[in-house]
Every structure is written in structure tokens, then in C-alpha cells.
Amino acid sequence: MAVTIHINEKSFISDGRKVNVLDHIHLSIAPGEFLTVIGPSGCGKSTLLKMIAGLDTDYDGEIMINDREIKAPGIQQGFIFQEHRLFPWMTVEQNIAADLNLKDRKVRKKVDELIEIVRLKGSEKAYPRELSGGMSQRVAIARALLREPEVLLLDEPFGALDAFTRKHLQDVLLDIWREKKTTMILVTHDIDESVYLGNELAILSAKPGRLHKMVPIDLAYPRNRTTADFQLLRQKVLSEFEKTEDLQYAEGAGI
Structure with missing residues (x-):
């Protein structure tokens, strides 16, 4: 815009x-x-x-x-900081959804689509401690894009x-x-x-x-x-x- x-x-x-x-x-x-x-x-x-x-x-x-x-x-306005700022107690898909409900069909569809786009397929259930720095930033990008x-x-x-x-x-x-x-x-x-x-x-x-x-x-x-x-x-x-x-x-x- x-x-x-x-x-x-x-x-x-x-x-x-x-x-x-x-x-x-x-x-x-x-x-x-x-x-x-x-x-x-x-x-x-x-x-x-x-x-x-x-x-x-x-x-x-x-x-x-x-x-x-x-x-x-x-x-x-989506914002991506220098640090990924992920929630350590949440998985990749939960971090992307943040405060939205993953059980909601529309939210689930968007999260799955973004996981594909940022090339994190297969890491949905991983926690931040299990991710590299680059993977963590991809999660942050997906989270910022979720709300379009x-x-x-x-x-x-x-x-x-x-x-x-x-x-x-x-x-x-x-x-x-x-x-x-x-x-x-x-x-x-x-x-x-x-x-x-x-x-x-x-x-x-x-x-x-x-x-x-x-x-x-x-x-x-x-x-x-x-x-x-x-x-x-x-x-x-x-x-x-x-x-x-x-x-x-x-x-x-x-x-």
C-alpha cells in the first residue's frame, strides 16, 4: 500500500x-x-x-x-526486529499464530501456507531452542505476515x-x-x-x-x-x- x-x-x-x-x-x-x-x-x-x-x-x-x-x-504495519523475539515455550506454528487460535480453520490454513512460503515445512512442532538463527527469523517473518x-x-x-x-x-x-x-x-x-x-x-x-x-x-x-x-x-x-x-x-x- x-x-x-x-x-x-x-x-x-x-x-x-x-x-x-x-x-x-x-x-x-x-x-x-x-x-x-x-x-x-x-x-x-x-x-x-x-x-x-x-x-x-x-x-x-x-x-x-x-x-x-x-x-x-x-x-x-507488520514489524520485524533485529532479533526474532519468539516465545520460547511455543512451537513454530504456535509462534506464527501468536494470539490467534490454531484450531480456527482459517488461521490453520494461513499458518500452513506461510510455513510453506518461508520454507519451514517439517519444523512446525519445533521449539525456538531447536532452531537456527535463520530459521527463527523465518518464523518471525511468517508471524508478521499472518495478519496480512x-x-x-x-x-x-x-x-x-x-x-x-x-x-x-x-x-x-x-x-x-x-x-x-x-x-x-x-x-x-x-x-x-x-x-x-x-x-x-x-x-x-x-x-x-x-x-x-x-x-x-x-x-x-x-x-x-x-x-x-x-x-x-x-x-x-x-x-x-x-x-x-x-x-x-x-x-x-x-x-
Whole structure:
């Protein structure tokens, strides 16, 4: 679904002084788009996601999903955190269903469908302690999708995984995106990941976080990281990212 973001200012008070976190962030995200967001540490990427999720409403501006202003968390915004946050006393299928009743035929059907989509068939009765990190994140993805959110927000969901597992889950996520056509916004520190997944990329500068550059990712899916087109686009993004670090240094030095 369409997401419109108009943030004039997001700030907080630290040691008696006002600290600006985000400043003049204006974004329009089309229905079904996969937007990736990168930027230096401290630029407010995760804060922006929490604002879209309705978890943080203390800011000057407005965020709309399909012309509805976001003022609180809701089922239209799914959120996947850096840690899977599964309930250790529940099985895979129970974690996906969460507070819904698995005996309900419609819930059961949806859970079974999602288990297939995230490639966990055969592990329905397993507990989190029996799962790898990648499997646990797949459960978290399925749980977020169960209520069919209009927008799926992902806060560095693969950051703690090894390279092989990360690549596998990136492909799982792309499969879900193509099948469900859910609007997705993913925050990452990984430039390769941002280019591999997104069809548009937002680069933020830091302190306060501002929108530095929007980069269209005009590469067909599935993508190959070794092609010249991919590497050329990756270099373009890296060059723009390095400019944000230069800006941060210049502002910090009073230049």
C-alpha cells in the first residue's frame, strides 16, 4: 500500500538539551514497492521505522498509509526486529499464530501456507531452542505476515546471520514480496543487501538524519551480484554513502 512520509522534525531531550534525530524527511512509497534504507550509524533509520509502525508518535509531521494517518501501532504495519523475539515455550506454528487460535480453520490454513512460503515445512512442532538463527527469523517473518499487513517494516533482520544464511533469507524475502505484493521497507547497513533487494533505495545523512539521495534500482530480478550492472550500481550507492560520512565529519567539525 502507498506510504507517505512527511517528517519536519523528530527530536528528544538529552542532558537538558534538544537533540534533533530526523529533519525534513519527505518520502512517497508506491504500493508494492520494496524500499531499502541505508545511512551512517545514528542517522535515525530505526527511529524512522518505529515512527511508520506507530511505535513512536512524538514528532512534528505526519505519516500516512493509504490516506490514513498513523497514530498508533496497527495490524496494517507488520514489524520485524533485529532479533526474532519468539516465545520460547511455543512451537513454530504456535509462534506464527501468536494470539490467534490454531484450531480456527482459517488461521490453520494461513499458518500452513506461510510455513510453506518461508520454507519451514517439517519444523512446525519445533521449539525456538531447536532452531537456527535463520530459521527463527523465518518464523518471525511468517508471524508478521499472518495478519496480512499493508506494509512490512524490517529493521536489519539479517544483521546477525552468517553470509550464507543471510543470502538464503534475502531470497526467501524476495519470494514473499513477489507473491504477496506487500509494500516493504527494509533498513540495513549492508550496501550489497540494499541493492540486491530493493527497487528503490533511500540514503540518509546523519545528525540529524536527512534524506540525502534516492537511488532507483533498475535491475531485473533475480539479481546477480557478480554482473557489471550490479557492481556499477553498488559503486554509485557506495559513493553517495561516503558523501554522507563526509557531511557528518564537516558538520561535526563546524565546517
